[in-house]
Amino acid sequence: MxxxxxxxxxxxxxxxxxxxxxxxxxxxxxxxxxxxxxxxxxxxxxxxxxxxxxxxxxxxxxxxxxxxxxxxxxxxxxxxxxxxxxxxxxxxxxxxxxxxxxxxxxxxxxxxxxxxxxxGTTRSCFGMTEPHPGAGSDPEALTASAVKDGNTWVLNGEKRFSSGAEIAGFAIYMARTVDIEGHPDGATMFLVPMDTPGVRVGHPIHTIDRTIAGGHPHLHFDNVRVPNSAVLGEVGLGFKYAQVRLGPARLTHCMRWLGLARRAQDIVLDRTNTREIFGSAIGELGIAQNMLAESAIDIETSDSIITKTAHLLESDPKAGSALSSIAKVHCSEAVYKVIDRAIQLCGGDGVSDGLPLAQYLSEVRPFRIYDGSNETHKWAISRRASSKRRRAVENGEEFRGNATTSQEIFA
Incomplete structure (x- = not known):
């Protein structure tokens, strides 16, 4: 690399x-x-x-x-x-x-x-998240349905947080399908133009972020009929395809927001280099230097894990998708901290509309929830780490973690 x-x-x-x-x-x-x-x-x-x-x-x-x-x-x-x-x-x-x-x-x-x-002549949305108890951080809770009827499919269900739906030209709609014509039980994705009869944009959900055009509204599918050609990929493999989408999508969120964190760091560096307090530039004060250093570390470590994950997604998509969970958690929390520190060092101006930092914080805060909450990712990361270690010990590839002497370690 x-x-x-x-x-x-x-x-x-x-x-x-x-x-x-x-x-x-x-x-x-x-x-x-x-x-x-x-x-x-x-x-x-x-x-x-x-x-x-x-x-x-x-x-x-x-x-x-x-x-x-x-x-x-x-x-x-x-x-x-x-x-x-x-x-x-x-x-x-x-x-x-x-x-x-x-x-x-x-x-x-x-x-x-x-x-x-x-x-750029049309826009789109992705219909996955549903009202409780439907799919959210747990995609297996999917309740939207798709039933085969001759050469068409009938789609029913309600989605929410369908980002961009208010201006979208089409939706990628995820629905549960049963075993049919040799395809497994699971989920299927459909490409559905938004002007298809039965598709309705519901009430908006007002969130703190503003950069995604078209809002995050509810999306209703009421007896929506689409042809076989609307199926994206193969029937029953929707959850597999979701990972094809979500692995890189998590990472590109990290990339974009890391760029915004760099902007916040530049804003606060300009300020701390020129503003004085107690007779010294803010940037010369030890407590400020510590905060600026922590932000520089967060930016560089985020950049590194993004780079590694991107290479891995190309060479080993399964491993890359797993690492993208770690990247998502690390970057979403690191970027937030960088912008939060910038606000703190800018004082009153940081929380006013005189600087854009408060809006930046509103933009990046939801990332710890969407694309799977950080807590859900940490649960999955922990399970993978435990499973990997257990297999290594069982296969004799590594010494056991409770070894206490050099003889036990290298036996």
């Missing part, structure tokens, strides 16, 4: 860096406001001309064809502005949906759904 970027990737990073700072940041809405859609489209067209639009999308669909292992430096540059990922078409949920459709969609599905999504 190398940390030196190929020349073409480094040039892409530099162009993205300049575009975000020179063109995107001046168009940022006031803290708490949403990006105007016309601004997103206009800036997106500029990005296309510069060859930096949709860096993660295959070239055949108008993107830059960047390998996953190189996404992070580009996504971080985009994430330096809260609106940068939307402008460059690498924001959730569209980015994750594009990745999955490209991997498992048919040629016809790619033409109908991926092409316009990659071009």
């Amino acid at each position: 190398t940390f030196e970027l190929p020349h073409d990737v480094e040039q892409l990073r530099l162009r993205t860096h300049a575009f975000i700072r020179n063109r995107v940041i001046p168009h940022e809405p006031a803290p708490g406001d949403r990006l105007d859609e016309s601004v997103r489209i206009s800036l997106g067209e500029e990005a296309k001309k510069l060859g930096i639009f949709a860096p993660q999308v295959p070239v055949d669909f108008g993107g830059q064809g960047l390998a996953l292992r190189y996404w992070s430096p580009i996504f971080q540059e985009a994430g330096y502005s809260p609106i940068g990922p939307a402008v460059l078409n690498l924001m959730a949920p569209d980015e994750g949906n594009m990745h999955m459709i490209n991997l498992i969609g048919t040629d016809e599905q790619k033409a109908e759904f991926l092409a316009p999504l990659a071009a």
Whole structure:
């Protein structure tokens, strides 16, 4: 694994860096406001001309064809502005949906759904989370149903926190299916245009974040009929495909928010280098130096685990998906702490709208909940660690942890 970027990737990073700072940041809405859609489209067209639009999308669909292992430096540059990922078409949920459709969609599905999504001419949502006691951190609790009826499927269920649904052109809908025609019991994904009869956007859920356009509303499917061609991938393999989507999607959230943490660190460094208190620059005070150092450590460790996970997702997707849980927990907590420290060091201005830091904190706080709560991930991480150690001991690959002498250790 190398940390030196190929020349073409480094040039892409530099162009993205300049575009975000020179063109995107001046168009940022006031803290708490949403990006105007016309601004997103206009800036997106500029990005296309510069060859930096949709860096993660295959070239055949108008993107830059960047390998996953190189996404992070580009996504971080985009994430330096809260609106940068939307402008460059690498924001959730569209980015994750594009990745999955490209991997498992048919040629016809790619033409109908991926092409316009990659071009930024339509938006999408992902229907997974449900009202209690339905699917949330536990996807096995899925209650939405899909029943085969001849050459069509009938979909019924209610989703919530369907990010982007208010402006989406289509949804990827996850529903439980039974054993049919040799396919296993489980879940199935469907590509469903939002204007399909029976699809209804329900009441909105008002959250503290603002960067994902289209809100996080409830989404109702009432006897929605779709053809066989709406099935994304194979029937019954929806949970498997969800991991195909969620592994990289967790990681790209880490990438984008790490870019915002770098922005917060720059804001507080500028302030502590110039503001004085008790006769010294704030940055010369030991307590401030400790906070700034902790933030620098959080940023660099997050960057490292993202890089390792991205490489692993390419070479060993199963292991990469497992490591993405660790990356998600670490980065979501580290990024929050970086921004929180920046607020603390900026004092009263940090919690006002004179600086954007309070809004940044509102943007990153939900990440500890969505894509699986951190507590759920920690439970899974612990189980995997215990299982791995147990197998190693049983197979005689390692000495037992209770060995007390060198003879026992090396026996």
